[in-house]
Amino acid sequence: MKKKLLSTLLVATMSLGILSGCGNGGKKNSDVVLTVLTNKSDIVDTTLKDYAEDYKERTGVTIKWQALTDYDGDVKVRLNSDNYGDVLLIPQLPASQLKEFFEPLGKLDDDNIKNIMFNDKHAVDGTVYGLTYGCGADGIVYNKKVFKDAGYDKFPTTTDELYKSLKEILANGKVPVAINSKDVWPLASYDWMGMPMSGNTNFWNETSTQEDIFATNKPLGQCMELLYQFVNNGLVEKDLATTNWEQSKADVANGKVGMMALGLWAVDQVKSLAANPDDIGFAAIPYDNSGKLRANATPDYGMAVSNKSKYKKEATDFLFDFINSDFHKKIGLMSPDKTKKSDNQVIKDFLAPGVELLQATVGTNGEEELLFKIGNEAKIDWHAGAYIQNIALASKKGRAEYETVIKQLNNSWNSARQKVLNSK
Amino acid sequence: MFSNMNYKNQKKLILILFLLVPVALLITFTFIPALNMFSYSFFEWDGFSTNKIWVGFSNYIEIFKNPEIFASLKNSIYYLIGGLIQLAIAFYFAVLLNTKVKGKGIFKAILFFPFLINGVAISLIFIFFFQPEGTMDSILALLGLSKYTQLWLGNENIVNISLMFTSIWRYSGLNFIIFLGALQSIPDEVLEASDIDGASQWNKVKYIMIPSVKRVIQLNLILSVSGAISVYEIPYIMTGGANGSSTFVIETVNTAFKFNKVGLASAMAIVVLMIVAISTLIQKKFFKEEA
Numbered sequence: 001m002k003k004k005l006l007s008t009l010l011v012a013t014m015s016l017g018i019l020s021g022c023g024n025g026g027k028k029n030s031d032v033v034l035t036v037l038t039n040k041s042d043i044v045d046t047t048l049k050d051y052a053e054d055y056k057e058r059t060g061v062t063i064k065w066q067a068l069t070d071y072d073g074d075v076k077v078r079l080n081s082d083n084y085g086d087v088l089l090i091p092q093l094p095a096s097q098l099k100e101f102f103e104p105l106g107k108l109d110d111d112n113i114k115n116i117m118f119n120d121k122h123a124v125d126g127t128v129y130g131l132t133y134g135c136g137a138d139g140i141v142y143n144k145k146v147f148k149d150a151g152y153d154k155f156p157t158t159t160d161e162l163y164k165s166l167k168e169i170l171a172n173g174k175v176p177v178a179i180n181s182k183d184v185w186p187l188a189s190y191d192w193m194g195m196p197m198s199g200n201t202n203f204w205n206e207t208s209t210q211e212d213i214f215a216t217n218k219p220l221g222q223c224m225e226l227l228y229q230f231v232n233n234g235l236v237e238k239d240l241a242t243t244n245w246e247q248s249k250a251d252v253a254n255g256k257v258g259m260m261a262l263g264l265w266a267v268d269q270v271k272s273l274a275a276n277p278d279d280i281g282f283a284a285i286p287y288d289n290s291g292k293l294r295a296n297a298t299p300d301y302g303m304a305v306s307n308k309s310k311y312k313k314e315a316t317d318f319l320f321d322f323i324n325s326d327f328h329k330k331i332g333l334m335s336p337d338k339t340k341k342s343d344n345q346v347i348k349d350f351l352a353p354g355v356e357l358l359q360a361t362v363g364t365n366g367e368e369e370l371l372f373k374i375g376n377e378a379k380i381d382w383h384a385g386a387y388i389q390n391i392a393l394a395s396k397k398g399r400a401e402y403e404t405v406i407k408q409l410n411n412s413w414n415s416a417r418q419k420v421l422n423s424k
Numbered sequence: 425m426f427s428n429m430n431y432k433n434q435k436k437l438i439l440i441l442f443l444l445v446p447v448a449l450l451i452t453f454t455f456i457p458a459l460n461m462f463s464y465s466f467f468e469w470d471g472f473s474t475n476k477i478w479v480g481f482s483n484y485i486e487i488f489k490n491p492e493i494f495a496s497l498k499n500s501i502y503y504l505i506g507g508l509i510q511l512a513i514a515f516y517f518a519v520l521l522n523t524k525v526k527g528k529g530i531f532k533a534i535l536f537f538p539f540l541i542n543g544v545a546i547s548l549i550f551i552f553f554f555q556p557e558g559t560m561d562s563i564l565a566l567l568g569l570s571k572y573t574q575l576w577l578g579n580e581n582i583v584n585i586s587l588m589f590t591s592i593w594r595y596s597g598l599n600f601i602i603f604l605g606a607l608q609s610i611p612d613e614v615l616e617a618s619d620i621d622g623a624s625q626w627n628k629v630k631y632i633m634i635p636s637v638k639r640v641i642q643l644n645l646i647l648s649v650s651g652a653i654s655v656y657e658i659p660y661i662m663t664g665g666a667n668g669s670s671t672f673v674i675e676t677v678n679t680a681f682k683f684n685k686v687g688l689a690s691a692m693a694i695v696v697l698m699i700v701a702i703s704t705l706i707q708k709k710f711f712k713e714e715a
Binding site: 182 | 470471472473474551554555556558575577578580583663664666667678681682683684685
């Protein structure tokens with residue numbers, strides 16, 4: 001009898017566990033809960049939590065942040081379902097698919113949209129689906145003290161000076177450039193350099209019309225040549241197979257590494273790890289010996305409202321509140337509103353040598369979709385770094401191996417291009 | 425109601441009730457996804473758009489036309505050799521710990537423990553182990569052999585051997601426990617009789633133990649081959665498949681999620697399944713002829 005009672009109680013207790021996932025019945029108006037997906041796993045419990053608490057006080061709406069470390073990878077899978085949050089960041093997607101997943105936010109010339117930079121990046125036929133909360137630029141995050149010890153008070157503004165400074169840093173026993181080959185995504189910086197290297201804001205739209213895009217006389221070839229020089233001259237990490245992203249940030253912060261090619265978004269992350277935050281600076285990488293600097297102006301992720309959300313109005317209100325807030329200041333970026341000027345010292349120092357900020361032209365003829373279609377066919381993962389990892393590893397072995405890999409990439413691109421264009 | 429049924433029906437009812445949950449889970453998380461994947465292999469799809477294009481067998485044709493895709497199977501040979509070394513190590517310890525040894529329990533626990541640890545955790549720790557000036561280099565330095573240090577993962581000629589070593593460390597325990605169980609099922613009288621007849625330890629192993637555990641050795645060989653063909657976790661986490669350490673399954677995952685070609689990747693997965701199935705059948709045939 002006792003055994004029977006005990007086993008019944010156990011079964012009952014365990015069944016309650018199954019029921020714990022079920023929600024409650026009625027929904028109250030002020031109990032709106034918005035699920036917001038983000039990639040900022042480093043500040044989700046601090047800055048973002050504070051924002052959520054403040055928002056609840058002002059509007060009564062609860063914000064639940066969900067941080068995904070491999071944002072693009074995880075979110076793309078969720079887009080298959082109906083559950084991808086109420087507000088989320090837009091992963092790499094062809095423009096034609098925006099309306100499948102996201103709610104229109106308005107038109108390009110709406111009052112609350114027309115002054116937002118990059119408002120056409122996630123827009124189709126004048127309808128806007130995504131807006132960014134911060135604008136940055138691609139560039140070099142560097143340790144001022146390491147460069148000073150090598151004899152450079154200011155970051156080099158010509159390529160000759162750049163190589164000289166890096167060799168000097170190596171002689172001082174530090175690692176000049178960290179490329180983070182193992183984590184793959186940091187290598188993407190080297191193909192983003194393609195547009196400023198060429199000086200042509202329409203560069204990415206024209207790439208699909210070209211063959212042999214990695215040839216040494218073409219912009220992408222020049223970017224990879226830069227990487228080759230870094231790796232082949234021993235200016236990078238000793239073992240490319242065991243590099244560590246988190247560790248590399250700490251190494252730049254503490255002066256073990258001279259510089260990394262990243263973006264404005266990384267400056268605050270590195271500063272927070274530094275014993276002396278003023279040691280960390282941000283500069284444009286020189287592409288030639290002219291002394292004229294150019295940099296890729298980049299939007300951070302675009303924010304969008306899911307068209308499967310149950311709270312579309314509340315989600316849209318939250319989205320506009322967020323992008324107009326000073327969240328961008330907290331992560332060291334520029335405001336998306338082009339009428340606002342930045343008072344951030346790092347940004348001011350960055351722009352001081354007269355850097356021309358180039359904003360990539362958004363193609364209106366499906367150029368981006370074509371670029372990625374050919375890329376996927378050629379196994380060139382644009383702006384993600386895997387094909388660049390092969391280049392880095394070949395560079396370590398020698399010039400001949402590097403040239404073989406470049407030739408293979410050119411051939412893959414050419415044949416993929418033929419295949420995709422012929423199948424249209 | 426339950427006690428009104430006859431014994432046979434009660435047994436049936438209990439069997440069905442017990443199997444209900446596991447079978448439901450199996451169908452939901454194994455069979456349905458596998459069938460879905462089989463259907464995806466006939467489409468061209470990027471994994472998230474609502475637009476799938478029927479292409480029939482062209483994904484399969486592409487796999488067999490393109491020599492690069494099968495090149496990554498070469499690395500499975502390293503893991504196959506690793507599997508054989510594993511079996512040798514496991515069998516050796518099983519024989520040893522089947523005899524009267526002090527502290528048997530502790531040794532068994534130490535040998536089996538690696539298998540219980542999560543594979544991802546093991547892979548991450550072994551990255552630190554193989555780093556320049558990591559544990560491996562420190563051990564060599566302690567033994568005064570620091571001039572032999574290499575870039576264990578950075579040197580593409582030895583990266584596969586380093587990964588193979590990690591795999592051996594992880595899986596030997598499993599083979600060991602299986603062998604131990606099989607050896608312990610040998611009746612004591614047979615071993616005592618051989619003692620009386622004056623058999624040496626090596627004779628005992630060769631003429632009594634190995635034949636008794638033949639079935640288990642065959643099973644382990646089949647598992648090793650299919651494991652080597654579909655190896656994925658350890659190389660993916662430790663090197664991401666870079667530097668010549670890629671495997672067929674890593675290529676499949678990259679094709680699906682990096683290059684957004686889910687149709688082609690599904691076809692690759694089905695091809696791996698076929699290869700493993702065929703190799704298992706060949707091995708079973710081979711063993712049957714022996715018996």
